[in-house]
Amino acid sequence: MRPVLIRGGRVIDPSQRMDATLDLLLHGGAVVEIGERLDAPEGAEVFDAAGLVVCPGLIDVHVHLREPGGEHKETIASGARAAAAGGFTAVVAMPNTSPPIDNPASVGFVRSEGMRAGGARVYPTGAITVGQKGEQLAEIGEMFAAGAVAVTDDGRPVMNAGVMRLALEYVQTFDIPVAVHEEDLALSRGGSMNEGVIASRLGLTGIPNAAEDVMIARDLMLAELTGGRLHVQHVSTRGGVELIRAAKARGIRVSAEATPHHFALTDQAVERYGTQAKMNPPLRSEADRAAVVEGVRDGTLDVIATDHAPHHYDEKEQAFEDAPNGIIGLETALGLALTELVGRGVIDLPTLVERMSCAPARALSLPGGTLRLGSPADVTVFHPDEEWTVDPAKSLSLSRNTPFRGWKLRGRPVRTLVEGRTVWAAERP
Amino acid sequence: MAHPAGPYLGKDLLGLEELSAEQITAILDTAEPFKEISERPIKKVPVLRGKTIVNAFFENSTRTRISFEFAEKRLSADTVNFSASGSSVSKGETLVDTAKNLEAMRIDMVVIRHGASGSARFLAERIDSNVVNAGDGRHEHPTQGLLDLLTIRDHFRRIAGLKVCITGDILHSRVARSNLWGLRKLGAEVAVCGPRTLLPRDVEEMGVTVFRRIEDAIEWADVLNVLRLQLERMQGGFVPSLREYNRVFGVTRARLDRAGRDILILHPGPMNRGVEIDSDVADGPHSVILQQVTNGVAIRMAVLYLLAGGAPERAEAAKTGGGE
Numbered sequence A: 001m002r003p004v005l006i007r008g009g010r011v012i013d014p015s016q017r018m019d020a021t022l023d024l025l026l027h028g029g030a031v032v033e034i035g036e037r038l039d040a041p042e043g044a045e046v047f048d049a050a051g052l053v054v055c056p057g058l059i060d061v062h063v064h065l066r067e068p069g070g071e072h073k074e075t076i077a078s079g080a081r082a083a084a085a086g087g088f089t090a091v092v093a094m095p096n097t098s099p100p101i102d103n104p105a106s107v108g109f110v111r112s113e114g115m116r117a118g119g120a121r122v123y124p125t126g127a128i129t130v131g132q133k134g135e136q137l138a139e140i141g142e143m144f145a146a147g148a149v150a151v152t153d154d155g156r157p158v159m160n161a162g163v164m165r166l167a168l169e170y171v172q173t174f175d176i177p178v179a180v181h182e183e184d185l186a187l188s189r190g191g192s193m194n195e196g197v198i199a200s201r202l203g204l205t206g207i208p209n210a211a212e213d214v215m216i217a218r219d220l221m222l223a224e225l226t227g228g229r230l231h232v233q234h235v236s237t238r239g240g241v242e243l244i245r246a247a248k249a250r251g252i253r254v255s256a257e258a259t260p261h262h263f264a265l266t267d268q269a270v271e272r273y274g275t276q277a278k279m280n281p282p283l284r285s286e287a288d289r290a291a292v293v294e295g296v297r298d299g300t301l302d303v304i305a306t307d308h309a310p311h312h313y314d315e316k317e318q319a320f321e322d323a324p325n326g327i328i329g330l331e332t333a334l335g336l337a338l339t340e341l342v343g344r345g346v347i348d349l350p351t352l353v354e355r356m357s358c359a360p361a362r363a364l365s366l367p368g369g370t371l372r373l374g375s376p377a378d379v380t381v382f383h384p385d386e387e388w389t390v391d392p393a394k395s396l397s398l399s400r401n402t403p404f405r406g407w408k409l410r411g412r413p414v415r416t417l418v419e420g421r422t423v424w425a426a427e428r429p
Numbered sequence B: 001m002a003h004p005a006g007p008y009l010g011k012d013l014l015g016l017e018e019l020s021a022e023q024i025t026a027i028l029d030t031a032e033p034f035k036e037i038s039e040r041p042i043k044k045v046p047v048l049r050g051k052t053i054v055n056a057f058f059e060n061s062t063r064t065r066i067s068f069e070f071a072e073k074r075l076s077a078d079t080v081n082f083s084a085s086g087s088s089v090s091k092g093e094t095l096v097d098t099a100k101n102l103e104a105m106r107i108d109m110v111v112i113r114h115g116a117s118g119s120a121r122f123l124a125e126r127i128d129s130n131v132v133n134a135g136d137g138r139h140e141h142p143t144q145g146l147l148d149l150l151t152i153r154d155h156f157r158r159i160a161g162l163k164v165c166i167t168g169d170i171l172h173s174r175v176a177r178s179n180l181w182g183l184r185k186l187g188a189e190v191a192v193c194g195p196r197t198l199l200p201r202d203v204e205e206m207g208v209t210v211f212r213r214i215e216d217a218i219e220w221a222d223v224l225n226v227l228r229l230q231l232e233r234m235q236g237g238f239v240p241s242l243r244e245y246n247r248v249f250g251v252t253r254a255r256l257d258r259a260g261r262d263i264l265i266l267h268p269g270p271m272n273r274g275v276e277i278d279s280d281v282a283d284g285p286h287s288v289i290l291q292q293v294t295n296g297v298a299i300r301m302a303v304l305y306l307l308a309g310g311a312p313e314r315a316e317a318a319k320t321g322g323g324e
Helices: A076-085 A104-117 A138-148 A161-175 A197-202 A210-225 A237-248 A261-265 A269-273 A286-300 A335-341 A349-363 B021-039 B063-073 B093-106 B119-124 B142-156 B174-185 B212-222 B230-235 B242-249 B253-259 B291-306 B314-317
Strands: A004-013 A018-027 A031-033 A043-046 A053-056 A058-063 A088-093 A121-124 A177-178 A231-232 A254-258 A381-390 A408-418 A421-425 B051-056 B078-083 B110-116 B132-137 B165-166 B188-195 B210-212 B223-226 B265-268
Touching: A004 A349, A004 A381, A004 B021, A004 B174, A043 B110, A058 A076, A058 A177, A058 A349, A076 A088, A076 A104, A076 A121, A076 A408, A076 B174, A088 A381, A088 A408, A104 A138, A121 B314, A138 A161, A138 A254, A161 A177, A161 A210, A177 A335, A210 A231, A210 A237, A231 B132, A231 B174, A231 B188, A237 A254, A237 A286, A237 B223, A254 A261, A254 A286, A254 A349, A254 B142, A269 B119, A335 A381, A335 A408, A381 B291, B021 B063, B021 B142, B021 B291, B021 B314, B051 B093, B063 B110, B063 B132, B063 B142, B063 B291, B093 B119, B093 B132, B110 B119, B110 B242, B110 B291, B132 B142, B132 B291, B142 B174, B142 B291, B165 B174, B165 B212, B188 B212, B212 B253, B230 B242, B265 B291, B291 B314
Parallel strands: A004 A043, A004 A053, A058 A088, A088 A121, A177 A231, A231 A254, B051 B078, B051 B110, B110 B132, B165 B188, B165 B223, B188 B210, B223 B265
Antiparallel strands: A004 A018, A018 A031, A053 A381, A381 A408, A408 A421
């Protein structure tokens, strides 16, 4: 493969406290040199990155690729391409497919399909419990051996605290985290949006913050009890942020996600029964949104992840309570983070790279998240403030379900390289 | 097949929350001349002659469906009734496909009752025909709210300044929401009273007072609108038993007597006698429960007439085939 010289970009790599205008040389699938005015080796592709940010490849630890069983919504291949178009060099696929990924053969299928896709890297996860039923531990060791980077019953909680305790103990042999969707089903009662005056007005069953908070509190206690690694997915509540902040201060091993939709939107987006704003956990109040933003700022929510959840047009084209949860997010995440967080002065660019690359790599012990010499040549190049308009019709995902249609965002990916190979490049004028 | 939006209502009647006080008053005023039609020996006028209306009831209903049907037939509309069971819906057809198929047969209006909140709006945004919400999930039941307003106005000659308490299962009630918006817009003070398990979260932010005890509500109110306690609420654990519900929250003669003044009693029906309301209250001198039913037909006539492009001041003339 030809060497690639990325010239004159602002290289931001928080893993080595680097933020300077530098050249980056990739060769043989690895980062081989960083410095000023590097010479292009013979045959190298030279890419002028003046005015652009060059950083370790972005990693999304929470995506639904729907394969097997939901190929009309997304496939591993289409999802990996959409990820690359969003500036991600790696994604972590959730196991709530049909059938669920709860055995080593299924984990191997996701891994091999991901390798064939030729987009972002695809890391599989396995279910915590057989069939994601929350009862009996799945073959976690076998799934780990097949390539699972974490276990999760995402989409559902493990309601039985005893089973969760066992999972947090059992994973320690493999040193992988248990990633948790926190929802007490007895409190959420099949609700379809945030509990509050908007739900009351619309006549929709609300999901109270407490449904999430009590489960976060429970699992933090179990993580403390067991010493297991806990990864809290898509935190949406002020209480959840506060609980995790306190737990981190006590030294509990926990990482946590913020999604772009939870830091950019509130339950106001559900007015007039907009199914594109239906997700679980739901969009919350302004106080919750502000707490999520503050959690990202101070690092309580150390990871930005999309919860990319594609659904077919027909499935969202239903009465609100009948429509499925979730939105696509891979191609809007970077733009939303740059606009809503960096653009508003909440975090600076190095912190953004930390939340979208370094911390995700650490949370799930993935390769990447760094441009240290010798590390994989997974690199994202993005424009920090170029304005563009979200047009779902241009998405590489098979689905179009986004509440951000028509949003004007500032900042977008320009080129995505995996192992030194360009897997996606923006059309430049 | 575009329909001209009436000057007083938009294309659809989806809820009272989105109507202005003037629009609500216009509907009530329009209902007045229509009341008399139902008292005639020959209960038919040509107001909606040639109009085709589909009554699409995806959820069971007796009185609302019959009331709409009477209103339509007495205005000479052609009507088709449609229920979920035994139709293409039970074969898995989606709501939007059902609606588009109905519209392809060139209908003018759809009256929809559906179990999902927001379903009436969903339909209205996808078809050109006028849509009348006859109850969508726990959201709104605007014609019920309007007929309650008309009944209260008939009695007091006004709405503004009255104190109206809605009692019972507010959480699951579309009637409660339509009443709440309609009453507030016309200047009434509104309260709710029921077990906290059956009150919506942050209901105070909807501009109502909350009474925890029915005795306090009765002490305060000029009007009680007593909602039906559905039996499944007990199975859902919201209340321990119907017996206890009656003892703690029931509108009883003894409680009303203690207030020492006349309180108007409404109930949207069907009643659970001896649960939320005692028989001697329901059948008592201050109950207007059957007048609500009578007014329901006139209100629905008024709504259909206005959505079809009619004007309130021409309603009287329209009854004899003029005014259009």
